[in-house]
Amino acid sequence: MPRKKKVKAKDKARERVWKIRDSIQKLEDVKDKIIEFLNTTDESIDEAWITDVKEVYFSIVSAWELLKGISDDRTHYDKSAWSYLILAKSRLEQSSSELKITGKDGIKLESELRATFEVCWEQISTELENLVGKEEHKAPTQRVIKYSDEEYHLPCAICGEVGAGFKIGVSSIDGKKYLYYIGLTTTASFSLKDAKKVFSLLEEDKLAEVHDFAHESPALEEGMDAYCPKCDKIYCYNHYNVEEKWDEGWYDCHYGTCPLGHRRIILD
Ligand SMILES: [Zn+2]
Ligand SMILES: [Zn+2]
Known part of the structure; x- marks a missing residue:
């Protein structure tokens, strides 16, 4: 692209x-209405609910601030911007589960919150993809990537983004070495003794067995959260369509639905 045109495209993106x-601004207005409602309603509400709705708003603002940085060439902000978006969505589900039990007015405010939130989400995520460039969806050639002797990555079967992994790391609590699972929604630690077994299963591409091993341990009761047992495949956050469920302000669980429609609880 000629320089002039490139500059123009960038200005347009910034705009x-x-x-x-x-x-x-619309989200902020709804947030303020909800805070006022929570402060004046006769229903018994928890003080923390006000913080929850504030967090919906401030996480969106943070994602947008980072997006502005990206439009000024700081493209390495993209991961943090996505994390704020996911955090905002999580707080939205929490706040929504609270508002739904505060009667008719709360239910009305909940749908306003969701509608204004969705517009922000859509616009920020679209620009993030525009500016950072949608990574080409490329199916990985391997199901298991040996990153080092002490670390294995499991890429998404559709786009190749790392969905989960196992690695040996040092605990900041007791300074000892553990085997860690790092997944879509959670991390878990296992005894270092398990590393040998897990790594050799990974070497042999036995994802189902690694999943069963995780399933049987109290650290990861639902098994590997990025894994669909019916497909015998790993998916990333987007391709597993992760949803977070809240009940009256309390975390309930995470669901994953794979591209073939297999749905399961991935974290409880
Ligand atoms: Zn993916
Ligand atoms: Zn599946």
Whole structure:
């Protein structure tokens, strides 16, 4: 692209990112209405619910601030921006589960919150993909990637993004070495003794057996959260369509639904 055109495209992107401010303003207005409602309603509410709805808003603002940085060439902000978006979504589900039990007015506010949130989510995630560039979806050639002698990565069967992994690491609590599982929604630690077994199963591409091993341990009762047993495949956060469930302000569980529609609880 000629330089002039490139600059123009960038200015346009910056302008679009700046305009998302209007949608965030609408979210802020709803957030303020909800806080006022929670402060004045007769229903018995928990003080923490006010913090929860504030966190929905502030996480969106943080994602947008990072997005502005990206439009100024700080593209390495993209992972943090996505983390804030996912955090915002989590707080939305929590806040929504609280508002739903506060009567008619709360239910109305909940749908306003969700509607304004979804516009922000859509605009920020679209610009993130535009600016950082949608990574080409490429199915990985291997199901297990040996990253080092002490670390294995499990890529998404569809796009190749790392969905989960196992590695040996040192605990900051007792300074001892453990085997860690790092997944989509959780991390878990296992005894270092298990590393040999897990790594050799991974070497042999036996994902189902690694899943069963995890399943049987109290550290990971639902097994590997990135794994669909029916497909015998690993998926990333997006391709496993991870949903977080909340019940009256309390965390309930995470569901995953794979591209073939297999749905299961991946974290409880
Ligand atoms: Zn994927
Ligand atoms: Zn499946």
